[in-house]
Amino acid sequence: MDMSLQKLLLLGADSGSLARGIDLASERGVSCDGQLPAASDPDLVARALAAKTALGSRAMILGHHYQRDEVIQFADITGDSFKLAQAAADNREAEFIFFCGVHFMAESADILTSENQKVILPDLAAGCSMADMAALHQVKDCWKRLGELGVADQTLPITYMNSTAAIKSFTGKNGGAVCTSSNAKRALTWAFEKAEKVLFLPDQHLGRNTAVQELGIDLDKCVVWNPWKPNGGLTDAQILDATMILWRGHCSVHGRFSRENVDTVRAALPGVQVLVHPECKHEVVTAADVVGSTEKIIQTIAEAPAGSKWAIGTELNLVQRLANTYPDKDIHFLDKTICYCSTMNRIDLPHLVWALESLVAGRLVNQISVDTQTASNARVALERMLALP
Ligand code: SF4
Structure with a gap:
């Protein structure tokens, strides 16, 4: 298109x-x-x-x-x-x-x-496809394995708001906290004052982007626990060496945006600024001009000067509403295809x-x-x- x-x-x-x-x-x-x-x-x-x-x-x-x-x-x-x-x-x-x-x-x-x-x-x-990617029994299996490896007591669970009540409950019971896309940095900072590792549920992208972009944690220290594979698809050494153990979950809307989308829009619209949600992949977030929660995206557009050009990587209903609310700004959708949250x-x-x-x-x-x-x-x-x- x-x-x-x-x-x-x-x-x-x-x-x-x-x-x-x-x-x-x-x-x-x-x-x-x-x-x-x-x-x-x-x-x-x-x-x-x-x-x-x-x-x-x-x-x-x-x-x-x-x-x-x-x-x-x-x-x-x-x-x-x-x-x-x-x-x-x-x-x-x-x-x-x-x-x-x-x-x-x-x-x-x-x-x-x-x-x-x-x-x-x-x-x-x-429902929410991301929340459904972390079932309580899977998270308990992961935690048990961390215990067997002797690192559960050095690990704090942090769960994104976009998780089931059962996962929030697991997190609360094991000393951890909920976070949102706007306070993930604060939640991780708080967690690392108490523990050496974080088990981040269920959105791997928000966890990775916050750890690497906001806290300066080495990308190599972030591993992904795949609940469908034995030992999370990791070696014991990888788990022991990791700082961030990211759950293999993602948002089916924000996970669609790609680096290619960013390159395409920059080539087509010189001067465009790319504004994306931190649930997007790391390759998208690192290529964007501004990264922020839904509220920050709204605020950024509200405060942008008339005539400014934006390509936004978030849910399409919101992008359409922003385009209609601010006709004086040149607002585009980052993806090439329709991208509503179907649920x-x-x-x-x-x-x-x-x-x-x-x-x-x-x-x-x-x-x-x-x-x-x-x-x-x-x-x-x-x-x-x-x-x-
Ligand atoms: S946009 Fe939809 S699928 Fe993605 S996290 Fe939100 S509710 Fe879940």
Whole structure:
């Protein structure tokens, strides 16, 4: 696809009945098969507005930056996963939190909110491929092997926010902390004050980029643990010599960007600045002009001078929104092909309307609830992150 086509891609019931009628326990885990309003229903926007108005301050809608515009228009707060988790934790008034994001984000919101607040994920199929790349039993096997090699007590687990509650819980139980793409450097600095090695879960790219680019750790000291191979696909000597043991996980959206994309856009658009997320591969991050979290990407574009030229390597919904918000800046998508987060995009207006209207009718659907023990240890890891200097 040529650059001009890339450019084209871018421009392109009342609350009383609620209190009386909801059967919380029996409705958990309900799916929406066959119950959705048709996506073509021209009244969807009006229906979403009516349901939101009926729920009033008892409901809050959180929208991740990678969501579709049709959903984000109803969000009370927009943000990245960390900002939205904080927003959920800070709000004690809303009894129902509609999380328009993916499963691990809704779990974090449930962990950080009070007992009487319910978190709803409008489509239970909205998962995260990266979070799914680290299963608890695999991480426990890895930790056991580190123990057999005598290095588990010199190793601290750090898990990215984009992980399941079970992995956050494992991390909290073993002395570690959660991190986000904006505080990964601080989390690793904190970890290396306490331990000689870090087991970084589940995004190898964020772990490697932060260790090498931000902390100056030698690339040779970063090894990748492959959970599908014996001994993680490593020799004992490699494990013993490593400073960073990176989990073999990646984001299916940011992992697509390549060095070739950067070279192509630089050749096609002289003067362009390449702005990418640290979940991108090391070869992309080292070739970029600016690297930053979702919030930093938004801030960078907001503060950029009119007429400046940018190629952005992050989720396409956000890049399109930035292009539409700042028509005075020349904004391009870094990849040659469409690159939405397919799981995040599962949350669409029909699912949101279905979840809102169900609640108005007195049915709580698709509640995300983390069990007490898992939540307790995961909260420790999250609170360690919040207390980072
Ligand atoms: S963009 Fe990547 S990390 Fe984020 S939810 Fe989608 S697959 Fe997961």
